[in-house]
Amino acid sequence: MRILHTSDWHIGRTFHGHSTLDALRGVLSELTAQVREHGVDVVIVAGDVFDSATPAAASYTLLSDVLRGIADAGARVIVTSGNHDSAARLGFQAGLLRDGIHVLTDPDAVGTPLTIEDADGPVRFYGIPYLEPALLRHRWEGVRTQAAVLGRAMDLVRADLAERGGRSVAIAHCFAAGVEPTPQLERDIQQGGLDVVPLSTFDGVDYMALGHIHGRQRLSESVRYAGAPLHYSFGEGDKPRGSWLIDLDADGLAGVEWLDLPVPRRLVTLRGPFAEILTDEALAEHAEAWVCVEYTDDLPEADPLRRLQQRFPFCAKVVHAPAKVRTGDTATYVDRVRAARSDRELVEAFLEHVREGQGATEREAGLIDEVLDERVRQEAMA
Incomplete structure (x- = not known):
């Protein structure tokens, strides 16, 4: 069986005030072409399908179009909800979608797999939606952290798998120990405290498809993040965009390959004196890129964004970052x-x-x- 692991589409997110819908539509169209080209059987979307719990109508239209396109390319689709999604709204849409598109958002269904057969037998797909500890305490006694709820969920997965048998893939949206976070993006699940989920939590399945981190991460051969298909901040600019292509054979995980997705517009951060950034001919190559400027002059410039956009039309962010740091003077x-x-x-x-x-x-x-x-x-x- 061939599986494509993607996540964190964040449909409806803006980039410094600019809509990303058209760019995302183009990138996901390329992902759909990869499904057809590589003969993918199942596409996994591991949470944060939308960027908001109340997405606009255009966001729903994009999601429906992409899911139908993937199904038309010959793949089943399994979608789980993330911390940015409204599980209720996303789950409601499940009933409106065609056969072969599965939206898993119900915490009560954790541990009950979606089974898909291939020539080597059944593959059990266990979708774990984003689980908020505060909302599960009345169901699962003693759970107060992400680590606890994911531990309980995976216990249910392993118990069911022990009875049913077969190969297995689990899907979750969380902050696993050992990841490298993207600053200011993974803002709702924090690293460094009780909300970090130990890697051992995911033992027992052939492949663990994780979402929430916006850059690809390989925590072990069988535990990975795919990251987001678009760059959503300048902090992500050096991270590739794409998805993991997973092969399962009769014995389980047989191989993992990274498939790159196109970057509609490069992201670049320019640092230096303001006048130099405005005039340096070597910077002309960035005229069509998304640009963040950190200018190092001692004093702030007047109307810097407008002036920079005359040279860099897609300059989206300006930061005054003086090279000289004031020290020693504590006078008020x-x-x-x-x-x-x-x-x-x-x-x-x-x-x-x-x-x-x-x-x-x-x-x-x-x-x-x-x-x-x-x-x-x-x-x-x-």
Whole structure:
């Protein structure tokens, strides 16, 4: 049996205010072509199908179109819900879909497999939707963490598998121990505390298809994250996009291959002085990329995003990151004001406060003196 493991589509997510629907449609169209090209039997979507619990109508349309396309390419589809999805809404859509498309969102069905046969016999697919501990305490006594609920779910899987037999694939959406997180993305399940699920939790199945991490991860030969099909932040820019192609033979896991997906628009982060980024001819190659600029000037620039977009139309993010870091001066604004002995020093105190220690430039100092001298003359004539 040939299985394609994908996850974290996040349909409806925006990228710094820009819609990603068209880009995602194109990428998932390529994924559908890969299903046909490689003779895939089953496609797994391991959670976070949508980016919101209340997706817009266009998001539902995209999902329906893609799932039908995959089914038309000859594959069964198994979808589970993630922490961004509304399990109820996603589960409701299951009844509206055609045969061969399975949406698994019910915690009460954990441990009951979807069985698909091939020439070597049955393969048991155990879909584990995102499980919120607070909502399961009345069903599963003592569960208070992601580790606990996933442990209980996998116990149910192993117990059922011991009775039924056959090869097995489990699907879950969680933060497993040993992963490298993408900053500011996996924001709802935290690493470093009780919400990390030990790798040993997933023992006992031939392959464990995980979702939630946006970059591909290989935790063991049989436990992997596929990551998201699109780049959703500049922190992901160096991570490939794609899915895992899994082969099962009569004895279980026979092979795993990575299939790349196209990147509709590259992501690049440029760092340096503002004027240099605006004029350096070597940066012209990034004119069609999504661009994040971290400019290192001591002082902030006026209207930097608009100015940068004149050269980089897809500049989406600008960060003022001064190369000089202020150290040692702990004086507050009140302290500076109280210490000022003249209007000139009072203005300087203000500039140092708002510019994190950087006072007036030579040109600014001349302008300030002119303004203050004019004020003195006007007061003398009053």
